[in-house]
Amino acid sequence: MKTLFANSWLRSDGRKGIRNTLVVAYLVECAHHVAREIQTPYREQGAHLIGFSGCYPNDYSFRMMKSLCTHPNVGGVLLVSLGCEGFNRNGLRESIRQTGRPCELLVIQSSGGTRSTIASGRERVEAILAEMARQPRTPMALSELCVGTVCGGSDGTSGMTANPGIGRAFDHLVQEGATCIFEETGELIGCEQIMAARAATSELATVLTSSVEKAARYYTIMGHGSFAPGNADGGLTTQEEKSMGAYSKSGSSPISGLIKPGDIPPGGGLYLLDVVPDGEPRYGFPNINDNAEIAELIACGSHLILFATGRGSVVGSAISPVIKVCANPETYRALPEDMDVDAGRILEGRATLDEIGEEIVHCISKAVGRSPTASESLGHQEFVLGYKSFSPTEPTCHPTSS
Amino acid sequence: MTPDFIYLDPQDNVVVLARSRSAGDMIRLGDAAILLSHDLGLGHKIACQPIPRGEKILKYGVPIGSAAQDIAIGEHVHLHNMQSDYLPTYTLEAGREFHSTP
Numbered sequence: 001m002k003t004l005f006a007n008s009w010l011r012s013d014g015r016k017g018i019r020n021t022l023v024v025a026y027l028v029e030c031a032h033h034v035a036r037e038i039q040t041p042y043r044e045q046g047a048h049l050i051g052f053s054g055c056y057p058n059d060y061s062f063r064m065m066k067s068l069c070t071h072p073n074v075g076g077v078l079l080v081s082l083g084c085e086g087f088n089r090n091g092l093r094e095s096i097r098q099t100g101r102p103c104e105l106l107v108i109q110s111s112g113g114t115r116s117t118i119a120s121g122r123e124r125v126e127a128i129l130a131e132m133a134r135q136p137r138t139p140m141a142l143s144e145l146c147v148g149t150v151c152g153g154s155d156g157t158s159g160m161t162a163n164p165g166i167g168r169a170f171d172h173l174v175q176e177g178a179t180c181i182f183e184e185t186g187e188l189i190g191c192e193q194i195m196a197a198r199a200a201t202s203e204l205a206t207v208l209t210s211s212v213e214k215a216a217r218y219y220t221i222m223g224h225g226s227f228a229p230g231n232a233d234g235g236l237t238t239q240e241e242k243s244m245g246a247y248s249k250s251g252s253s254p255i256s257g258l259i260k261p262g263d264i265p266p267g268g269g270l271y272l273l274d275v276v277p278d279g280e281p282r283y284g285f286p287n288i289n290d291n292a293e294i295a296e297l298i299a300c301g302s303h304l305i306l307f308a309t310g311r312g313s314v315v316g317s318a319i320s321p322v323i324k325v326c327a328n329p330e331t332y333r334a335l336p337e338d339m340d341v342d343a344g345r346i347l348e349g350r351a352t353l354d355e356i357g358e359e360i361v362h363c364i365s366k367a368v369g370r371s372p373t374a375s376e377s378l379g380h381q382e383f384v385l386g387y388k389s390f391s392p393t394e395p396t397c398h399p400t401s402s
Numbered sequence: 403m404t405p406d407f408i409y410l411d412p413q414d415n416v417v418v419l420a421r422s423r424s425a426g427d428m429i430r431l432g433d434a435a436i437l438l439s440h441d442l443g444l445g446h447k448i449a450c451q452p453i454p455r456g457e458k459i460l461k462y463g464v465p466i467g468s469a470a471q472d473i474a475i476g477e478h479v480h481l482h483n484m485q486s487d488y489l490p491t492y493t494l495e496a497g498r499e500f501h502s503t504p
Contacts, residue, residue, distance in 0.1 A: 160410065235443060235447060238481070284474045347421065348420070
């Protein structure tokens with residue numbers, strides 16, 4: 001088996017990490033400042049800040065936090081609680097400790113307040129970092145890699161260059177046995193039949209179509225679409241036009257299954273992540289911004305995120321590096337330091353779609369070998385997590401695992 | 403050499419501008435020379451054949467909506483002369499019912 005990365009971090013569940021991140025997580029907005037003060041001095045040593053703002057408990061947010069804190073790129077965790085919020089802090093700490101990761105919990109109300117919690121938090125961080133440095137290293141193959149993709153700040157070029165380029169890269173990765181995840185069923189409204197034709201089984205085809213119907217219903221009842229005013233400025237006219245452009249990120253491999261946030265794909269292949277909540281719509285937009293989608297892709301095990309942008313998103317993410325594939329050559333010239341791949345060269349006759357696909361695969365190999373991506377080297381570590389509710393995925397969603 | 407536009411699929415009746423163009427610019431579409439009447443940004447669509455009202459607009463080889471009026475070759479295709487065929491479905495009705503429920 002060809003080695004992709006000689007020194008990945010072996011975790012107790014058998015998954016391997018391409019980074020050894022220390023996560024500092026606040027469990028309610030009231031603990032955010034203290035957690036950030038603890039984390040900031042250790043940013044360069046790989047400490048990332050994540051958290052959940054809500055005061056009231058929610059199964060989805062607990063599952064997300066658990067999946068993120070036990071992600072293969074995470075080597076240790078410090079949880080910061082105010083004390084009176086509803087989050088199941090002890091349950092989360094135990095779940096993390098069961099994976100063998102060092103995990104500490106600080107409760108501000110019983111730690112003497114802001115200053116002393118920050119001081120003892122930094123001591124815990126030092127101890128966790130020391131323990132993380134002793135974690136075992138192991139070679140990792142391309143087939144053990146999981147890559148997610150998202151698009152944001154789209155324009156007419158996204159669907160012409162970056163998205164189909166990512167599709168080419170996905171086809172290569174899937175062929176090599178890797179796991180690839182695409183998402184945002186709300187952006188697939190209008191092309192669900194074309195997508196269903198690629199499902200591994202007829203039962204899965206029905207599941208895929210239903211997931212897009214659910215998204216259509218959700219967006220309509222909430223009184224909005226995924227179509228933003230900026231899209232029309234960029235030359236996109238209809239929802240289905242935007243959808244076809246977004247859909248091209250998935251490439252042309254068969255679709256192996258449908259997953260929901262926090263589900264780990266059962267094997268290599270291409271998966272659709274359904275990010276739209278089940279049941280009656282009640283939380284506004286399914287995802288309030290691109291980083292909510294990125295967090296969900298990471299919660300499903302993505303080691304890396306391929307982010308296609310036309311108008312020029314600059315974001316990165318906590319936990320997993322983001323590779324920015326810039327669709328628009330004018331945007332690339334305006335924001336070169338924020339971009340990893342200049343896919344807009346296709347529009348200027350300077351590259352073909354296949355060449356861009358190969359360049360994305362090369363960029364992934366470099367990022368796995370610890371070379372930081374553009375957003376990573378600029379210090380981007382965006383993170384957001386809100387309220388949602390999901391029913392568990394049914395067996396027909398993973399036909400290839402049975 | 404920088405192409406004027408990109409054909410995403412041989413079946414398409416629109417092409418996509420590969421770079422921003424100004425009013426007065428001349429674009430060659432096969433045998434036809436098209437004089438642009440206003441500025442158009444990269445990514446915008448131009449009809450590469452006459453499209454009668456009601457006919458599907460094809461991009462990526464699939465329908466992305468239909469012509470709301472007759473569209474001449476070389477004309478800009480956007481919000482003013484085409485419409486989505488997808489959203490006016492049962493889902494929109496469901497939304498209206500939901501919002502009208504007291």
